[in-house]
Amino acid sequence: MIQIKQVVTRKEQKDFLHFPLKLYKDNPYFVPPLYGDEKQIFSKNYMYYDQAEAVYYNAYKDGKMVGRISGIWQKAANEKWGQKRARFTRFDCINDVEVAEKLFEAVENWAKSKNAEEIVGPLGFSDLEREGLLIEGFDQLSTFEEQYNYDYYQNLIESCGYGKDVDWTERKVFFLDDETAEYLSEMSAGILKKYGLKFVEAKNTRDFLKRYVDQIFNIWDETYGKIYGTVPFTDRVKKSMLANFKLVIDLRFIAAIVDKDDKIVAFGVLFPSMAKAVQKSGGRLTPACIVKLLRSIKKPRIVDMALIGVIDKYVNTGVAMALVSAFNGRLPDYGVEYAETNLILEENAHMQNLLKRFTTRQHKRRRCYIKNFK
Numbered sequence: 001m002i003q004i005k006q007v008v009t010r011k012e013q014k015d016f017l018h019f020p021l022k023l024y025k026d027n028p029y030f031v032p033p034l035y036g037d038e039k040q041i042f043s044k045n046y047m048y049y050d051q052a053e054a055v056y057y058n059a060y061k062d063g064k065m066v067g068r069i070s071g072i073w074q075k076a077a078n079e080k081w082g083q084k085r086a087r088f089t090r091f092d093c094i095n096d097v098e099v100a101e102k103l104f105e106a107v108e109n110w111a112k113s114k115n116a117e118e119i120v121g122p123l124g125f126s127d128l129e130r131e132g133l134l135i136e137g138f139d140q141l142s143t144f145e146e147q148y149n150y151d152y153y154q155n156l157i158e159s160c161g162y163g164k165d166v167d168w169t170e171r172k173v174f175f176l177d178d179e180t181a182e183y184l185s186e187m188s189a190g191i192l193k194k195y196g197l198k199f200v201e202a203k204n205t206r207d208f209l210k211r212y213v214d215q216i217f218n219i220w221d222e223t224y225g226k227i228y229g230t231v232p233f234t235d236r237v238k239k240s241m242l243a244n245f246k247l248v249i250d251l252r253f254i255a256a257i258v259d260k261d262d263k264i265v266a267f268g269v270l271f272p273s274m275a276k277a278v279q280k281s282g283g284r285l286t287p288a289c290i291v292k293l294l295r296s297i298k299k300p301r302i303v304d305m306a307l308i309g310v311i312d313k314y315v316n317t318g319v320a321m322a323l324v325s326a327f328n329g330r331l332p333d334y335g336v337e338y339a340e341t342n343l344i345l346e347e348n349a350h351m352q353n354l355l356k357r358f359t360t361r362q363h364k365r366r367r368c369y370i371k372n373f374k
Contacts, residue, residue, distance in 0.1 A: 002066075002099055004106045007056035013042045015058050019068050020092045021282050029141050030148040031275045032283035033130070041070075047236040048125040051076040053114075056090075057106045059099050067093035067100065071107040072125055073114045077231045086111030088121035089129070092149070093156060100156035112373060120165055120370045122147070126231040127224070128241065132168050132343060132366030133157065140363050143304050144274040145342050146170075154367075162369035166228055168343035170364035173305070173355060175338070176328050184357065185329060188322035192257070195317060197265060199326065200256040205249055212256060213242060215264045216309075223309035228345060229368070248274065250297060252334060255326045257319060266310040268323040270331075270339065272300035303331065305341045308354075320354055328358075 007016050017039055024030035040046050041054070048054075052074045059067035072087040088107050093100050111119050123131050130147040135154050142148035176184065192198060202208035217238055224230050253270040277292035285293075310320045331339070343366060344351050 001062065002102050003060045004102050005058050005060065006106075007042075007058055012058055013039075013056075015065050016056055016068050016090075019058070019065055023092055023094070024148065027148070029139065031142040031144055031279055033144075034278065034285065035283040036285065038283065047234070047240045050236065051231070051234060052125050054125075055107070055110045057103060059093070059103050061096075061099060066096065067091075067103050069093075069103040069107050071110050071119075072123075073111070073116070074125060074231060077126075077229070080230075080232065084115060084117040086114060086116040086119040087123040088119055089124045089131075091122055091153070091157075093153070095150070095152045095156070097156060097159050101160055104157075104160040108371070108373070117374060118370055118372045120229075120368055123229055123368055126237070127227065127229050128237075131229065132368055135167075135365050135367050137170070137364030141275055143170075143340055143342055144271075144278065145304060145306070146366070157369055160371075162371045165368045165370035167346050167368075168366045169346065169362050170343060170366070171341045171355065171360040171362050173339040173341060174359045174361075175332055176358060180357065181325070181328055184321065184325045187318070188325040191318040191322055195314070195319070196260050197257050197319065200258055200264070202251060205251045205254070208251055208254060208256075209242070209249075212264055212267075216256075216267055219264055219267065219309045219311055220307065222311060227348070248272065248293075248297060252330070253303060253327075255323050257322065265314050266319045266323055267307070268305075268309075268327060269307040270303040270327065271306045272297045273302040273304055273340070299335055301335065301337050303336050303339050305339050308351075315350065320350070321357075324354060324358075 005012060007013055017035070021032060041056075052072055054073070055071045057069050058065055068090060069088055070090040072089060074087055077083070078085060088104070091103070093103065108119060122133050130145070132146070133153055134147070134149050138151050175181070200208065200212065202211065217233055221233055225232070248271050249269070250272065253272065254268070256264050256267040258264050274293060274296055277296045278289055281289035308320060308323060327339070
């Protein structure tokens, strides 16, 4: 017998948080989120609850937990995009269509109670959360920023009446050969000179953030605001993000370009890969995990391409290529072997063109599904 329970008690919350850790135990590709961050979803003061509502369900079969799902009514996103759209997220399940159907039935009924016209997912409170169902690349280590799932999830979701809404791809990006790198560096220098721009110089990471963090958030809102599923930043979200970034951000992996008035026109942020560091700890910041994190930050072999933003005025000027050229010139000196993108929308022509000069390999694909209630 399958039983669906709305998560209310502490025990049910614990079941919800622990289920994926049990489902993916010893899986070499699964990377958990930080447990301390994830459990905040059950706090009344969670940073997104001033702009969204959420519900959480556990599935039990013969008394044993076999699945989970969450529904989100993202009011800020619906206002921004003019939609009546619910989201599902944190879907994890054993390979059992009946269990999946019961979970989706629960979250869909909740969505309809909000007068939703459709539901999409996997999609979190914002694009800062893990999103998209992995449909290619099951033999690849997940980045820390994205979620791994088993290959049977696609069948479970599609069996519940969901179809494709959008796809994202992920790529490994390798460094340029010396001749191409030199040409790109010279071209980038010419572009900066032409527009009276220069790279930011800062004493350290703290100095950089103190001077430019507000500008970066503004540009982030501007450059990513038109991208699928994005939600405007609130002050609480900014504060939380900054606190989290301070743990992993490193001036070596930041590049920013300013105009003559010291206003940022473009920036790029890379994160040393934390995937291996948090894998075995279940996302808990144990002493061993912290040591691994510090080691991965100090001497990363892989970096994740977290953010690249260029204001509209400079989108087609080559300024973005200057950012990438700067990273290409410095990363090998730090022992980095390659960079890995996170999600790139299929129709994101600017990003696709930016990577054309590099040797890349698409190794993952993710999908956001949709189901209409009309």
